[in-house]
Amino acid sequence: MCTSETFRALDTFEARSDDIVLASYPKCGSNWILHIVSELIFAVSKKKYTCPEFPVLECGDAEKYQRMKLFPSPRILTTHLHYDKLPQSVFKSKAKILVIFRNPKDTAVSFFHFHNDVPDIPSYASWDEFFRQFMKGQVSWGSYFDFAINWNKYIDDENVKFILYEDLKENLVVGIKQISEFLGFSLTDEQVRTISAGCTFQAMRENSQETHGAIGPFLFRKGEVGDWKNLFNETQSQEMDERFKACLAGTSLGAKLKYEPHCLA
Structure with a gap:
């Protein structure tokens, strides 16, 4: 999915000032945010957003x-890369970057099901096997915690906006309004409520085959907060707690992730 030739070509990618970058570790809600931002663009421009390329920036041919130079603005660029692995043009252009995070326990469970449900990608014999590999960072796109540590350095930058998956689940209207304001879009409260109604996780799941084809139902499986409790045993839960404490306790991102209510309850 990510070849060395593509990575070399990525260094020459020419970002625009009105590009919108959606950065996340896999299974943290990037497809959900992509749909929300697409609907925001439609609301302000009346033009349906389309992207003929695979939406993840680092995936595809060189x-x-x-x-992509021919694509009309604004372009939405999704990525699972660390901040310092993005093309330099993203920073020089001062493109807006939305960073989507989800608690690591639910992220791991969602990633496990994704691997085992989607055809043509590697599967795992058991949750225990996947958990071991996840904690080692030996899964697609590497370690969740390495990703988090890297982004923590820049999470409060002016052109970066942090979005928490669990906050969107709790109050989607507020989340969409915050995203809209960050991107400089001027929407009425009625427009925000309309977009919110069509962007609930349930609505996304019901329309997933239409929007994402056969893979749709796997991209929008459950979307629940706390699903980790169905797979984690006590030892695994404690191991994750200790890793979080060692990597992110006392950091700006660690506080924003609200680990205690979502992962210790």
Whole structure:
């Protein structure tokens, strides 16, 4: 999915000031946020957002970035890369970056089901096997905690906006309004409520085959907060707690993740 040739070509990618970058570790809600931002663009421009390329910036052939020069603005660029692995043009252009995080326990469980449900990608014999690999960072796109530690350095930058998956689940209207304001879009409260009604996780799941084809139902499986309790045993839960404490306790991102109510309750 991510070849060395593509990564070399990515260094030459030309970002625009009105590009919208959606950064996340896998299974933290990137497809959900992509749909929300697409609907915001439609609300302000009346133009349906389309992207003929695979939406993850680092995935595809090396000629992808030349083709993307022809895409109309604004472009939505999703990525699972660390901040310091993004093309330099993203920072020079001062493109807006939305960073989506989800608590690590639910992220791990969602990632496990994704691997085992989606055809043509590696599966795991058991949850225990996947958990061991996840904690080692030996899964697609590497370690959740390495990703978090890297983004923590920049999470309060002016052009970066942090979005918590669990906050969107709790109050989608407020979350969409915050995203809209960060992107500089001027929407009425009625427009925000309309977008929210069509962007609930349930609505996304019901329309997933239409929007994402056969893979849709796997992208929007449950979307629950606390699903980790169905798979984690006590030892695994404690191991994750200790890793979180060692990596993120006392950091700006660690506080924003609200680990205690979502992962210790």
